Amino acid sequence: GNSVTQMEGPVTLSEEAFLTINCTYTATGYPSLFWYVQYPGEGLQLLLKATKADDKGSNKGFEATYRKETTSFHLEKGSVQVSDSAVYFCALRLNGANSKLTFGKGITLSVRP
Amino acid sequence: KAGVTQTPRYLIKTRGQQVTLSCSPISGHRSVSWYQQTPGQGLQFLFEYFSETQRNKGNFPGRFSGRQFSNSRSEMNVSTLELGDSALYLCASSLVGANSGNTIYFGEGSWLTVV
DSSP states (O other): OOEEEEOOOOEEEETTOOEEEOEEEEOSSOEEEEEEEEOTTOOEEEEEEEOSTTOEEEETTEEEEOBTTTTBOOEEESSOOGGGOEEEEEEEEESSSOOOOEEOOOEEEEEEO | OOOOEEEOSEEEEOTTOOEEEEEEOOTTOOEEEEEEEETTTEEEEEEEEETTEEEEEOSOOTTEEEEEOTTSOEEEEEOSOOGGGOEEEEEEEEOOSSOTTSOOEEOOOEEEEEO
16 A cells, blocks of 8 residues: 655654754656645645655755655755644545545644744 | 635534544645544545545544535545544645646645544
8 A cells, every 4th residue: 555654753853953854655657746735723735745756845945856766755955944743644636536645643743942 | 826724723512522624735636535644554545536426435434524515625524423533624626637646736734623
């Protein structure tokens, strides 16, 4: 089956620290990969995506590269801000006539001033 | 343009009751899917509707059902509520097509508490 594994959390960083959140996947086909973010009390917002191997998704200073050889899609940011405090979900979606996303468990990021 | 809209945002129900949640997708999006989010199980796929037909279903009991109307708006219903049904229910919409890169957009969710 399809699955997404995220590193265990929570993660607490100081402002301006470097962030890496690991994500690996298993898939029966060739997936597109996504990072979603959830701020307290809100729904999910798409942070970035990549649809094929070696694609790099980027948004708001966050980046993630689709690595097919290691089945990974790690999220990075060079300098986090307090406003980045949220829950981050890695997800995959297979090609085909359906819209099902398979999510990782999510990881809570807290950034201290 | 307007995003995915869900109503109600918050509700409290008693065990044994039933509940109906509503979702209006982004204009032009014909696929609507529903997810349940709980602290223990995380985000789990409930079902997906397209053109008023359910075309994908997650591993939930038959108490969970849904439907889609001709204007793509969708409702989900949970009957005989249990305490474990307390969760955030998220609706999502996307363009139709086999392209897995099509972005799925989420609403802010409906917070259901069962007491």
